[in-house]
Amino acid sequence: MVDSSTIQVYRTSTGLPTGRVAMWWFLASEVAIFGGLIMSFIMCRVAHPEWSEYAEYTVNAAGAFNTIVLLTSSLSAVLAHAAAARREYARAANLLWATVGGGLVFLCVKAYEYSHEIHEGFTPVTNLFWGFYFFMTGLHGLHVIIGMSALAYVATKVRHGKLVEGVEYAGMYWHLVDIIWIFLFPLLYLAS
Amino acid sequence: MSAHHEESFWSKYVFSTDHKVIAKQYMITGLFMALAGGAAAGAIRAQLAAVEPGGTGGLLDPQFYNSVVTLHGTIMVFWVAMPVLVAGFGNLLIPLMVGAEDMAFPRLNMASYWVFFASTVVLLLSMLVPGGGAAGGWTSYPPLSADPAYSGVNWGITLWILAVALEFIAFLMGGVNFITTAINMRAPGMSMWDLPIFVWEELAASVVFMLSVGPLIAGALMLLADHQFGTHFFDPKMGGDPVLFQHLFWFFGHPEVYVILFPAFGIAAEIITSHSRKTLYGYRMVVWSIIATSLLSFIVWAHHQFVAGIDPRLATPFSITTILISVPVAVSMFSFIATLYGGSIRFTSAMLFAIGFFACFLLGGVTGIINGAAAADIYIHDSYYVVAHFHYTLYPLVFMAGSAGIYHWYPKMFGRHLDERLGKVHFWGTMVFFNLVFLPQFNLGMMGHHRRIAVPTEFDFLSTPTALLMQDISSWAMAGLLLVQVPFIYNFFASMARGEKAAANPWRATTLEWACPSPPPHGNFAEPPVCFRGPYVYSPPDRQADFVPQDQPPEGDYQLPQNPIVAPSAAK
Numbered sequence: 041m042v043d044s045s046t047i048q049v050y051r052t053s054t055g056l057p058t059g060r061v062a063m064w065w066f067l068a069s070e071v072a073i074f075g076g077l078i079m080s081f082i083m084c085r086v087a088h089p090e091w092s093e094y095a096e097y098t099v100n101a102a103g104a105f106n107t108i109v110l111l112t113s114s115l116s117a118v119l120a121h122a123a124a125a126r127r128e129y130a131r132a133a134n135l136l137w138a139t140v141g142g143g144l145v146f147l148c149v150k151a152y153e154y155s156h157e158i159h160e161g162f163t164p165v166t167n168l169f170w171g172f173y174f175f176m177t178g179l180h181g182l183h184v185i186i187g188m189s190a191l192a193y194v195a196t197k198v199r200h201g202k203l204v205e206g207v208e209y210a211g212m213y214w215h216l217v218d219i220i221w222i223f224l225f226p227l228l229y230l231a232s
Numbered sequence: 233m234s235a236h237h238e239e240s241f242w243s244k245y246v247f248s249t250d251h252k253v254i255a256k257q258y259m260i261t262g263l264f265m266a267l268a269g270g271a272a273a274g275a276i277r278a279q280l281a282a283v284e285p286g287g288t289g290g291l292l293d294p295q296f297y298n299s300v301v302t303l304h305g306t307i308m309v310f311w312v313a314m315p316v317l318v319a320g321f322g323n324l325l326i327p328l329m330v331g332a333e334d335m336a337f338p339r340l341n342m343a344s345y346w347v348f349f350a351s352t353v354v355l356l357l358s359m360l361v362p363g364g365g366a367a368g369g370w371t372s373y374p375p376l377s378a379d380p381a382y383s384g385v386n387w388g389i390t391l392w393i394l395a396v397a398l399e400f401i402a403f404l405m406g407g408v409n410f411i412t413t414a415i416n417m418r419a420p421g422m423s424m425w426d427l428p429i430f431v432w433e434e435l436a437a438s439v440v441f442m443l444s445v446g447p448l449i450a451g452a453l454m455l456l457a458d459h460q461f462g463t464h465f466f467d468p469k470m471g472g473d474p475v476l477f478q479h480l481f482w483f484f485g486h487p488e489v490y491v492i493l494f495p496a497f498g499i500a501a502e503i504i505t506s507h508s509r510k511t512l513y514g515y516r517m518v519v520w521s522i523i524a525t526s527l528l529s530f531i532v533w534a535h536h537q538f539v540a541g542i543d544p545r546l547a548t549p550f551s552i553t554t555i556l557i558s559v560p561v562a563v564s565m566f567s568f569i570a571t572l573y574g575g576s577i578r579f580t581s582a583m584l585f586a587i588g589f590f591a592c593f594l595l596g597g598v599t600g601i602i603n604g605a606a607a608a609d610i611y612i613h614d615s616y617y618v619v620a621h622f623h624y625t626l627y628p629l630v631f632m633a634g635s636a637g638i639y640h641w642y643p644k645m646f647g648r649h650l651d652e653r654l655g656k657v658h659f660w661g662t663m664v665f666f667n668l669v670f671l672p673q674f675n676l677g678m679m680g681h682h683r684r685i686a687v688p689t690e691f692d693f694l695s696t697p698t699a700l701l702m703q704d705i706s707s708w709a710m711a712g713l714l715l716v717q718v719p720f721i722y723n724f725f726a727s728m729a730r731g732e733k734a735a736a737n738p739w740r741a742t743t744l745e746w747a748c749p750s751p752p753p754h755g756n757f758a759e760p761p762v763c764f765r766g767p768y769v770y771s772p773p774d775r776q777a778d779f780v781p782q783d784q785p786p787e788g789d790y791q792l793p794q795n796p797i798v799a800p801s802a803a804k
């Protein structure tokens with residue numbers, strides 16, 4: 041119904057693919073969301089030295105493991121991009137599924153951490169630190185899920201040689217998810 | 233290239249991906265919401281006119297009055313200014329002005345409107361839930377908005393946050409489209425320095441919006457968590473920080489003022505050039521002033537918080553940046569006024585509204601410098617002086633520049649002209665009554681009238697005959713202001729069927745939207761246009777012609793501009 045009346049537009053004044061231009065601006069707006077959140081946390085953290093005690097209860101080993109998992113999953117996203125550029129679509133799809141698997145491992149570890157912390161009696165309503173902890177990691181987790189969905193969707197398409205440019209865009213989004221975690225991990229876990 | 237295919241009613245007028253239909257949807261939704269916001273304004277003025285000396289009288293329950301004030305501010309900023317100025321005119325004009333068939337992402341564009349429509353429904357429904365609508369002001373400062381014990385509102389504020397969040401999502405989708413269309417969809421030969429000022433202004437508005445709204449999205453989600461899940465981000469009793477929300481709000485809230493200002497300036501720039509037959513004075517200076525305003529708009533926000541308990545050492549830097557931002561804005565204003573100088577001015581309704589916009593906005597801008605100085609702000613903060621100030625900026629931006637734009641581009645939208653006589657009634661009525669509404673409010677503010685009190689006469693100094701007279705003038709003028717919008721509403725709808733038929737280029741203007749028929753078909757241009765020169769070539773000294781459109785080939789031999797552009801194709 042909708043498709044039949046949509047004007048298809050293919051042009052580029054800058055020489056860049058329009059999807060890439062759009063993706064960069066979209067990522068910039070995502071950076072603004074987490075940037076505001078991270079700055080708020082830092083301002084509160086500086087005003088509350090006692091928060092270092094709460095940060096002791098976060099599981100550093102789990103966080104470090106998750107950091108490695110996310111960085112590795114970004115590597116497979118990059119390899120998928122390279123494979124798609126060589127027109128090896130089946131290989132690109134498999135590599136994207138590997139990235140999705142990395143996201144899944146990340147979420148499982150995060151779920152273990154949450155249950156551990158809640159078991160210890162730390163919930164989002166305990167105090168401001170735990171409020172920030174659950175809010176920031178929760179919002180990041182939501183982005184992990186969105187990223188995984190995008191990667192999985194692109195993986196099913198690219199296997200048949202469709203939506204090839206999507207490998208790049210989903211990968212860009214995944215790198216953003218990755219980079220945000222690189223900020224959250226030291227702020228919430230290590231700064232004690 | 234027009235698309236030859238059958239379209240059902242639903243895909244043509246409702247779930248359309250055509251940027252012009254989406255523009256009309258945004259604009260008409262925005263104008264409908266302006267009626268709701270105007271009704272709320274009428275209720276506010278009626279209440280303030282009906283109070284008796286000694287703190288008695290009044291028509292509205294104070295709790296309901298708070299809801300009405302909140303609703304008025306929220307609607308006028310987010311559901312009128314944004315959809316009409318940014319989304320309505322932006323959708324209509326960006327693809328036409330850059331010579332494109334449609335937006336870069338037509339389906340994303342359609343999704344943007346329908347998310348916006350959902351947000352409109354949620355906002356209107358929020359007034360009907362138990363406890364009433366949000367009553368914490370359009371800024372929704374906690375703890376007023378975070379704790380139902382203070383405002384008596386529970387579900388109202390939750391729905392309010394949801395509506396605002398949906399609205400932001402809609403404009404983020406729109407913003408991506410506007411930016412990519414403006415920078416990547418330009419016609420062959422059209423460099424960034426050939427873009428009409430309106431496209432530059434919309435580009436700046438979209439960039440500023442997308443880069444400033446993030447912290448408030450985070451803040452709104454945190455407020456929602458405080459409200460529904462019992463976290464304590466903004467609750468001072470539990471170690472939270474209410475000023476943090478103010479920072480997150482105004483980091484977006486102040487750039488938002490410029491998000492609204494930019495399209496209004498763009499509309500005015502297009503109108504004054506074509507209706508005075510003059511080249512825009514200092515095109516590049518105007519572009520640089522837009523860029524400078526955009527950058528400075530990110531570092532002025534704390535001037536809203538001089539009395540909120542921020543570190544006093546912050547006050548001076550934010551005063552300086554606030555006063556500094558008036559410099560690039562003034563550069564734009566002076567360029568526009570210099571454009572008029574020596575022009576062959578035609579006082580059409582569009583031109584009258586554009587000039588009226590400059591005159592009224594100037595007063596809003598100048599009083600802003602007074603508010604921006606921390607020492608002066610401590611006295612006038614949260615008073616009717618501030619109310620008068622920002623209405624002197626926003627009313628001209630939204631309703632005067634917005635009306636100017638509607639009179640100017642209505643022929644392009646509907647293929648017919650608005651009635652000029654009714655337009656002049658609309659303009660002069662608006663001009664007189666607008667000033668009568670808000671000039672007395674500067675004085676009331678200096679007398680100590682607080683922004684959001686339902687019964688100001690509780691205070692002796694607001695029960696004096698002078699104060700009551702000013703309240704009455706303001707309220708009666710408000711009735712007049714609402715009344716003179718009636719001819720406009722009639723004109724808007726009646727002219728769709730009965731207005732004088734418009735030619736493709738009725739104003740003899742140069743920009744590309746006038747190169748296609750009025751109204752343009754789906755796909756806009758019969759032939760993809762090619763751009764040979766900058767906008768605003770009016771009365772060129774070396775030519776006979778009164779104006780030279782951007783797509784008119786030069787005389788003599790020429791080469792077609794080469795851009796890396798793939799030939800556009802119509803729908804499958």
